[in-house]
Amino acid sequence: MVVRSALARMGKGRGGAADMESGRALQTARGAASRLPRVAFLFNAQAHQILHGITTAEALAVGWQVQVDILSASSGHLDLARSLVLLENRARLGFERIGSPLLHRSADLLRSAVPPKLLTLFASRKCLNGYDAIALPERTSTIMRRFGVKHPRLIHVDHGAGDRAAGFDPRIALFDFALVAGEKQRRRMLAEGLIRPGAHATVGYPKFEAADRLRDPDWYPFAERRPVVLYNPHFSPSLGSWPRDGVAIVDAIARDGRFNLIVAPHIRMCDSHRNRMLVEAALKPYDGLPNVHIDLGSRRSIDMSYTMLADIYVGDVSSQVYEFLRTPKPVLFVDSHARAWRDDPDFAHWHFGPVIEDGTGVIAGIEDALASHDRYAEVQRRAFADTFDLREGESHSVRAAAAIADFLGLEAR
DSSP states (O other): OHHHHHHHHHOSOOOOSOOOOOHHHHHHHHSGGGGSOEEEEEOOSOGGGGGGTHHHHHHHHHHBSOEEEEEESOHHHHHHHHHHSOGGGGGGEEEEEOSOHHHHHHHHHHTOSSOOHHHHHHHTHHHHHTOSEEEESOSGGGGGGGGTOOSSEEEEOOOOOOOSGGGGOGGGGGSSEEEESSHHHHHHHHHTTSSOTTSEEEOOOTHHHHHHHHOOTTOOOOSSOOOEEEEEOOSOTTTOSHHHHHHHHHHHHHHHOSSEEEEOOOGGGGOSHHHHHHHHHHHGGGTTOTTEEEOSSOGGGTTTHHHHHOSEEEESSOTHHHHHTTSOOOEEEEOTTOOOOTTOGGGGGGGSSOEESOGGGHHHHHHHHHHTHHHHHHHHHHHHHHHOOOOTTOOHHHHHHHHHHHHHTOOBO
16 A cells, blocks of 8 residues: 555656755755654766666655655756656655765866765765665765764665676675665575575666656657667776777768667766767767767766667667667677677676677678577567566556665655
C-alpha cells in the first residue's frame, strides 16, 4: 500500500526548472521537519550520476516520514536535480550546496564540473555527520568516514549496470546497504563479498524513469533521415577504443554516407579542459557535417537521448550498451587492445554482437552487425532481463525508496 500510494503521488508528468528555493529556506519552512529522520542524497561527482538517484530521493520524500536533502558542491548539479523532480513534489525536498565558496571558485578556475571530491567532503564533514543516512552513487566519498563522518549509515545507489570490474569496486563492501539493478549484479556482488544477505535490495533501474522525464522524445539532430549510428567510446584509455581507433571510426562512417552518425563519448572523457581540447581538435574536421552530430557532454549525453534514438551502437566497454538494448538492436564492439575477452565476465556484453579489432573495419563491422542481428537478439533480451529486474507496472524509483525506508525503519506518510 505504501509503494502504491507513493507511486500515485510521484505522478508521471515533467516539472519545469523555475523553482529555485534553497535548502536552508526550506528547512526553516518545514518547522517540525527537523525532528524527522534525515537522509541525504549526495552527488559529489559528474552530473550523469544524478539521474541514478534523484527520483529515488523524490519517492522517499513523498512516501515516508523523512527529511530528504539533495547535496552537491555544484549549483549546476542542484539545478539539474530540481528540474528532474516533479513540480508538485519539490517542496518535500531540500537542495543544499555544500563545500565552501573557495572550493566553488576553485572548480571554476579548474574548469571542472565539481570541486575536488575529498576537499568537499572534508569541508562538509560536520553537515554530513548530521544525517541519519547518506545515499550516494559513487565510492570515493566513503572516505568521509576518515574525516569523522561516523553517524550516518551509508547507502550505495547503483550507477550503471555494466560488466566492467570497476562496477564491482571493493569499496562497495564499505556501505551499510546497497541497491542493485538486477540479478546479474546481485549474483556477482554476493560472490565477491561486496554485499551481504539482508543488507541489499534488487530494485531495477531508476535512471530509466529520470531519463524519460528529462529527454525530449521528438528531438532529431539531422535534416535527413538515415539509419543512426551511435559511437559511444569509453573514457578509459586502457580499455576504450578512442585513443587508437576513434578518429578512424568517425572518418569511415562520415565518409560512407549511408548513416547519420552521433559521436557521444562517455561524459567523463572530457572531464578535464585539456582532454576536451584534444578531443575537440581531433573531431574538428567532422564538426558541422550534415550527417555527423558531436556531443562532448551536454544533458543529452546523459539522458539516454542517443541510446534511444540510435539504430546501431558502436562502442567498447561502456555500460550504456545495456541502456541501448532497452530495445534489442544491432551492436558492434571495437577491441583496440587485443583482449582475451571471450571467457572474461568483464566483457560479457561483447557477446551481443560482432567484435572488430581495427577501427578501419568499422563499415564492414556495421554491415555484419545488421546482417547477423537475428542471431544475437535473444542473447540481448536474456542479458537485459538479467541486468535489470523490471516489473510491469512498478516504479523502480519507488521500489528503491521502499528498500531504503525498510532498511532505515521509516514510517509511511
